[in-house]
Amino acid sequence: MVVSPRVDPGAYHESEGTHTRKTNLPLSRVYRLIEPGPVVLLTTARKGRANVMPMSWHAMLEFEPPLIACVVSNRNYSFQALKATKECGINIPTVDLASAVVRCGNSSGRTVDKFTAFGLTPTPASLIAAPLIAECYANLECRVVDTRMVTRYNLFVLEVLTAWHAPSVKQAKTVHHLGFGTFMVAGKRITLPSKMR
Numbered sequence: 001m002v003v004s005p006r007v008d009p010g011a012y013h014e015s016e017g018t019h020t021r022k023t024n025l026p027l028s029r030v031y032r033l034i035e036p037g038p039v040v041l042l043t044t045a046r047k048g049r050a051n052v053m054p055m056s057w058h059a060m061l062e063f064e065p066p067l068i069a070c071v072v073s074n075r076n077y078s079f080q081a082l083k084a085t086k087e088c089g090i091n092i093p094t095v096d097l098a099s100a101v102v103r104c105g106n107s108s109g110r111t112v113d114k115f116t117a118f119g120l121t122p123t124p125a126s127l128i129a130a131p132l133i134a135e136c137y138a139n140l141e142c143r144v145v146d147t148r149m150v151t152r153y154n155l156f157v158l159e160v161l162t163a164w165h166a167p168s169v170k171q172a173k174t175v176h177h178l179g180f181g182t183f184m185v186a187g188k189r190i191t192l193p194s195k196m197r
């Protein structure tokens, strides 16, 4: 019979060669551990009003056509625009735009023209009515293809119809949300042999 050693999950955690005492983490903070992708700026337009909303709760669902799941709170002005128009831009900012990102996330398109207020330049998209953001190094034009989980989770599934990027930006310093104004900036890269694309 193999006897497994008793493991106290709260005791020690081996990480980077050190043993560190662990404490219980409030469930409300779990999201900070699971690195989301870069913070993106969701652009919408409805009834002649264009808007920008920072978004960090998103996930890739499919390679091609690219599908992206995203959570847009029904308390946000962007929610109604996304639900009604079924299209949006996903604009990916770099660290130089971090201040504008936070300011966009602390105000609402209900009362503020965020493009003007925070110095962002709207540029026409090719397939959707919502504008793209010129200052972002990549822009995706998307349409909503699945709304079955909107009522329950505020979760929309987007299909990327066409995508734009600045080839001159080789290693984009994207920002990754850790909560309450703290961000991780993309940095060092490593490449290992792997079959995964």
Ligand SMILES: Cc1cc2nc3c(=O)[nH]c(=O)nc-3n(C[C@H](O)[C@H](O)[C@H](O)COP(=O)(O)O)c2cc1C
Residues within 6 Å of the ligand: 039, 051, 052, 053, 054, 055, 056, 057, 058, 071, 072, 073, 075, 076, 077, 078, 079, 101, 102, 104, 105, 106, 107, 108, 109, 110, 177
């Ligand atoms: C870094 C950051 C990430 C955010 N991520 C999300 C998100 O994933 N989903 C969401 O609904 N709101 C998110 N928010 C909050 C909205 O951006 C915020 O409520 C915004 O004011 C909504 O704008 P609107 O009312 O113009 O749509 C985030 C805010 C920040 C600053």
